[in-house]
Every structure is written in structure tokens, then in C-alpha cells.
Amino acid sequence: MDIGVNLVESYLRLAGYLTLSEFEVQGRRPDGSYETITDVDIVAVRFPGDVYFGDPHDSGGSLLLIEDPDLRLQDDCVDVIVGEVKEGEATINTGLLDHRTLHSVLQRIDWVYDEDIDVVVDGLQADGLHSSPARGGGTVRTRVVAFGQAPETSVNIITHAHIINSLLRFFDEFGEALRPLHFKEPATGLLRLLSKSGFEVEEPD
Numbered sequence: 001m002d003i004g005v006n007l008v009e010s011y012l013r014l015a016g017y018l019t020l021s022e023f024e025v026q027g028r029r030p031d032g033s034y035e036t037i038t039d040v041d042i043v044a045v046r047f048p049g050d051v052y053f054g055d056p057h058d059s060g061g062s063l064l065l066i067e068d069p070d071l072r073l074q075d076d077c078v079d080v081i082v083g084e085v086k087e088g089e090a091t092i093n094t095g096l097l098d099h100r101t102l103h104s105v106l107q108r109i110d111w112v113y114d115e116d117i118d119v120v121v122d123g124l125q126a127d128g129l130h131s132s133p134a135r136g137g138g139t140v141r142t143r144v145v146a147f148g149q150a151p152e153t154s155v156n157i158i159t160h161a162h163i164i165n166s167l168l169r170f171f172d173e174f175g176e177a178l179r180p181l182h183f184k185e186p187a188t189g190l191l192r193l194l195s196k197s198g199f200e201v202e203e204p205d
Contacts, residue, residue: 003187004085004160005041008147010188011163014170015068016051017044017081025104038095042083042147043105045112048076048138070153070162076138078112082124083145090148090157097125097144112140128156167191 002022009021023040073079082105084092095101102121110117114133120142123130128144143155150157171192 002041002085004087004147006185007160007163007167007187008042008083008085008158010185011167012042012044012046012081014167015046015071017046017079019044020108023105025098025101027100037098038093038101040082040096040101040105041085042081043108044079044081044083045109046073046079048073048078068166070158070166072155074139074141078134078138078140080106080109080112080140080142081145082106082142083147086146086148088149090146090150090159092128092144092146099125106142111135164191 005021009019012019020043021041023043025037025040026034027037029035071079082096082102084090084096099121102124103117106113106117106120112134113120114135120130120132124142124144130142132140132142134140145155146157147163148157148160150159153159153162167188168191
């Protein structure tokens with residue numbers, strides 16, 4: 001797995017998302033054979049509500065795992081991310097916005113939407129962001145997100161610097177709770193080792 005995808009997936013999982021990484025999308029050629037349109041680096045779904053580490057009923061030992069304002073989570077809203085991970089500038093490949101790509105990805109979770117998937121796809125192609133009624137109530141916010149280098153985060157961009165700083169903060173704030181966990185992913189494992197060893201990682205001026 002690409003180390004950038006590895007880093008992003010670890011961050012999103014700790015933030016309470018269910019993730020699927022490096023998802024290949026196939027399309028049919030005019031001659032009837034199939035080709036790979038693109039690889040979708042990350043697909044993530046987060047249902048509304050706080051995420052706790054441990055038993056949330058144990059008021060003496062429960063820990064809120066994460067509150068990250070830069071994720072811009074909303075009450076009563078399912079957050080769906082279709083993401084592109086870059087080591088350089090945070091950009092979106094044209095293949096990710098292909099109707100076939102977005103439709104193939106979103107049909108895997110179409111049960112959360114109370115509207116046709118084609119409407120969601122059209123919204124993403126137009127604005128990179130679409131709000132839908134959720135099946136059973138509430139809303140679904142679907143967004144195309146570029147992960148990489150950028151001056152700041154936004155609803156459609158999350159920087160690697162923010163991800164690294166957030167992971168280090170999680171390790172610092174929830175060190176005791178996370179201590180029994182084994183971070184086998186190389187990028188996150190290295191950050192965890194640096195944190196446990198007392199190293200400080202800082203952004204350059």
C-alpha cells in the first residue's frame with residue numbers, strides 16, 4: 001500500500017470512519033472487453049455521533065477518541081469521503097470524477113441515500129460536494145477530498161501536515177488507551193514510535 005494512503009487511512013479510522021482503500025474501478029471498452037478506469041485511493045464513511053475508545057457506559061474510564069474540527073462533521077449527518085491521496089500537491093485526477101468511477105463507488109453504500117445515486121454523482125461532478133436526504137432520516141454529505149500538500153484544510157482538502165499533527169496529538173492525549181494497540185501500518189507505526197521515544201515532530205517555518 002502507498003505510504004500516503006496508509007497514513008490517510010489510519011487517520012480516518014481513528015476518527016471513526018469505516019474505510020476501503022485502493023479500490024479499482026472497471027469499465028467496459030467499445031469492443032466489450034474491460035479496462036481499469038482508475039484506482040480510488042480511499043473511500044470512507046462515518047456515521048453521526050461521538051466515537052469513544054472503550055466502553056462509553058463506563059463514565060470513569062471512557063475516552064472520547066477524537067474531536068477534529070477540520071473534519072467539519074455535522075449533527076445527524078453521515079459523512080462520505082471519496083478521496084485522492086497525493087504525496088505532492090493535493091489535487092484530484094480526472095478519473096476520480098468520471099461518472100463510472102463515482103457510480104461504482106457509491107453503489108456500494110447506496111442504501112444510505114434516499115435519492116438516486118445519479119443525482120449524487122451529478123452533484124459531485126459539479127461542486128465536489130453534495131447533500132442528500134438519508135434513508136431513515138437525517139442527511140448524507142458526500143464529498144470528493146484531496147489529501148496532500150496545501151496551504152490549509154477545507155471541506156475538499158485535508159493536508160498531510162494536519163493528518164500528521166492530528167495523529168501525534170491523538171498519541172499524546174490518548175496515549176494510555178492506545179498503548180495496547182499495535183499499529184502495523186508503516187507510516188502510523190513510525191509516528192507512534194517517534195512519539196513514544198520522545199521525539200518532537202514540527203512543521204518547518
